[in-house]
Structures are given as C-alpha cells and as structure tokens.
Amino acid sequence: xxxxxxxxxxxxxxxxxxxxxxxxxxxxxxxxxxxxxxxxxxxxxxxxxxxxxxxxxxxxxxxxxxxxxxxxxxxxxxxxxxxxxxxxxxxxxxxxxxxxxxxxxxxxxxxxxxxxxxxxxxxxxxxxxxxxxxxxxxxxxxxxxxxxxxxxxxxxxxxxxxxxxxxxxxxxxxxxxxxxxxxxxxxxxxxxxxxxxxxxxxxxxxxxxxxxxxxxxxxxxxxxxxxxxxxxxxxxxxxxxxxxxxxxxxxxxxxxxxxxxxxxxxxxxxxxxxxxxxxxxxxxxxxxxxxxxxxxxxxxxxxxxxxxxxxxxxxxxxxxxxxxxxxxxxxxxxxxxxxxxxxxxxxxxxxxxxxxxxxxxxxxxxxxxxxxxxxxxxxxxxxxxx
Numbered sequence: 001x002x003x004x005x006x007x008x009x010x011x012x013x014x015x016x017x018x019x020x021x022x023x024x025x026x027x028x029x030x031x032x033x034x035x036x037x038x039x040x041x042x043x044x045x046x047x048x049x050x051x052x053x054x055x056x057x058x059x060x061x062x063x064x065x066x067x068x069x070x071x072x073x074x075x076x077x078x079x080x081x082x083x084x085x086x087x088x089x090x091x092x093x094x095x096x097x098x099x100x101x102x103x104x105x106x107x108x109x110x111x112x113x114x115x116x117x118x119x120x121x122x123x124x125x126x127x128x129x130x131x132x133x134x135x136x137x138x139x140x141x142x143x144x145x146x147x148x149x150x151x152x153x154x155x156x157x158x159x160x161x162x163x164x165x166x167x168x169x170x171x172x173x174x175x176x177x178x179x180x181x182x183x184x185x186x187x188x189x190x191x192x193x194x195x196x197x198x199x200x201x202x203x204x205x206x207x208x209x210x211x212x213x214x215x216x217x218x219x220x221x222x223x224x225x226x227x228x229x230x231x232x233x234x235x236x237x238x239x240x241x242x243x244x245x246x247x248x249x250x251x252x253x254x255x256x257x258x259x260x261x262x263x264x265x266x267x268x269x270x271x272x273x274x275x276x277x278x279x280x281x282x283x284x285x286x287x288x289x290x291x292x293x294x295x296x297x298x299x300x301x302x303x304x305x306x307x308x309x310x311x312x313x314x315x316x317x318x319x320x321x322x323x324x325x326x327x328x329x330x331x332x333x334x335x336x337x338x339x340x341x342x343x344x345x346x347x348x349x350x351x352x353x354x355x356x357x358x359x360x361x362x363x364x365x366x367x368x369x370x371x372x373x374x375x376x377x378x379x380x381x382x383x384x385x386x
Contacts, residue, residue: 031368
C-alpha cells in the first residue's frame with residue numbers, strides 16, 4: 001500500500017507523539033509498504049530519518065509556531081499534488097495545521113484517512129479556549145470525515161465519544177515498543193559511573209518531557225520526604241524542557257534537595273537505556289497521561305515502575321504486577337518508593353513481570369498488523385492475517 005503519515009513533528013525531543021509515527025512507519029516499511037511522511041522541521045534531527053532510508057520524509061519549513069501549532073505553508077502545494085496518489089492517510093495528533101491541510105485534500109480526492117489523537121483531545125488542562133476554537137473551525141470536521149479514529153485506551157475512546165464520534169468509528173489500538181532496541185542493553189553501572197554515583201546509590205528515575213502535566217511537583221515532594229528516611233537515594237530527571245524546568249528547579253531548591261537531584265537534559269539512544277538500566281525504579285507521576293510509552297521502555301529494560309492512577313497503562317501495570325499504581329498523593333507515592341527500594345527480592349520480581357508485560361502485550365510487530373488490517377479495511381482491500 002501507499003501510506004501517508006502526517007505528523008506535526010518528527011523528532012524524539014517531542015516525546016511519544018513523535019515516537020509512535022516513527023516506530024509505526026519503520027515497521028510498516030519493513031512489511032514492504034510504501035511510506036511517505038509529511039511533517040514540520042521543528043527540532044528535526046537525523047535520529048528518526050537516517051534509520052528510514054526507504055521512506056520519503058518531507059519536513060516543511062515552520063513559518064510560525066503558536067502554542068505548539070506549527071504553521072508550514074509549504075506543505076499545501078505538496079498535499080494538493082500528492083494526496084490523491086495514496087491508498088490511505090494516517091493523521092497523528094489532533095489540533096494541527098498539518099491535519100487541516102491534508103484533511104482538505106483527502107476529502108477532495110476521496111482518500112480515506114484515520115486520525116490518532118495521541119491524548120490531545122481534552123480541553124481541560126491548558127489552552128482550553130484556543131482548543132475549543134480549533135474544534136469549532138476544523139476539529140469536529142476532522143473527526144466527522146475520518147474513516148476511523150484510533151484510541152490507545154478505553155478512556156480515550158470515551159473522549160472521542162464525548163466529541164460526537166460514534167462508537168462504531170472508534171478502534172482501540174495501543175502503542176508499543178520495538179523490542180529489538182532492548183536486546184543488547186548496556187551493562188549495569190555505566191550511567192552511575194558517568195554521573196559519579198556509587199554502586200550503593202539507589203536511583204529514582206523520571207524520563208520524559210519536563211512539563212507541568214507530568215506531575216514532577218508531586219515526585220519532588222515525595223522524594224524530599226524519602227530523603228529524610230534514606231541517605232542513599234538520588235532522583236534523576238531526564239528529558240527536554242517543555243516550559244516547566246525553571247519552576248521545577250525552584251521547587252527542588254525550596255525543598256532543599258538540590259544535592260540529591262541530577263538533571264541530565266534529554267537522553268536518547270544508548271544514553272537513555274543506560275539510565276533505565278541503572279534505575280532502581282522508574283516513576284511517571286502524571287496528572288494526566290493517556291498512555292505513557294516511557295513506562296513500556298522502562299519495563300523492557302527490566303525496571304520496576306510506579307505510575308499514578310491517571311496513567312493510561314495503570315491497569316496493565318497493576319494486572320501484571322510490574323510495579324505500583326498510586327493515587328495522586330505525595331504520601332502514597334513516597335510509601336511506594338520506600339517499599340520498592342527496601343526490598344531487593346520484590347524489585348527483582350517486579351522487574352521480571354515488567355519484562356513479561358511488554359513482550360506479551362506491547363510490541364510493534366503485533367500493533368503494526370492491527371493497523372495494517374485497519375488500513376486495508378478502510379481502503380476496501382482484502383485484509384491480511386499474518
């Protein structure tokens with residue numbers, strides 16, 4: 001099939017919303033489909049482009065960026081000329097300039113498309129007025145004209161329904177990880193050595209965007225309480241600043257735990273794996289997280305996890321006993337940290353379960369087949385089964 005993937009950004013600095021189209025494109029190309037990507041040049045890096053030599057990546061110049069709305073006028077002519085040549089289009093994220101453009105020509109040429117919002121449907125957290133304006137002008141049309149919309153969890157499926165999408169149009173397809181990237185893991189101790197940490201130090205890791213919604217204030221407070229109980233703990237915060245780093249560092253200073261916190265900036269590739277491998281526990285304390293792909297990455301490295309009940313993967317973590325699910329409460333989070341860090345046998349048990357969770361449920365080869373069949377169905381072509 002000829003498949004067009006449309007995403008507002010295509011760089012690991014943008015987190016899971018960029019990681020998903022990258023991994024999906026990689027797997028579909030491996031399955032001998034013809035893939036093209038339309039995106040912006042926002043923080044574009046070669047890390048996603050170089051491993052995809054057979055994929056056409058068109059990164060259009062960003063003329064303006066308004067509240068993460070990347071305006072790329074150069075793609076208008078390209079879409080007008082090329083959209084008609086594709087069998088199916090996959091729109092990633094929801095409120096984007098790129099979706100507005102491609103939607104117009106997909107509808108004009110009667111090319112079916114699926115829309116995958118990646119947790120961006122809600123209006124309650126930030127920029128609610130702007131989001132509602134987008135919905136009125138373009139968003140509801142995007143949803144109405146989609147052949148299918150993709151939710152990663154039941155919660156997101158309910159969000160689609162609240163936005164007038166009929167239940168029969170919604171497909172639940174989770175995210176995944178590429179297990180091949182977790183086969184040859186770094187040796188334990190490499191991360192600690194780089195940051196001058198002793199073997200006896202216990203690492204609490206957060207890895208992801210530094211954004212208010214990620215609940216890092218909750219983690220900082222719980223870690224400050226943990227520091228009063230243990231001298232051997234260090235909090236590692238890794239990820240690109242998404243507008244909250246200065247506030248977080250001020251909070252850390254106010255809590256007087258600056259000497260126990262290491263801020264590494266964003267980590268990618270082997271450096272990211274080193275952090276996961278040396279961590280004793282990975283924490284995703286989000287106030288709102290529709291899925292949480294970093295949870296799967298930690299699990300694939302055999303690192304126990306603690307997540308809030310607001311994370312989309314919370315039920316999976318709990319059912320597989322891959323870690324702990326806590327309410328958005330500082331004391332509950334601190335207690336879970338104490339439990340995991342003080343029991344080596346428990347940590348090993350959780351680590352084994354974490355690996356099993358990923359290998360049994362969340363690999364891209366399995367997820368790509370689901371999406372491949374979905375594409376065939378909406379393109380009115382025979383589905384495949386293997």
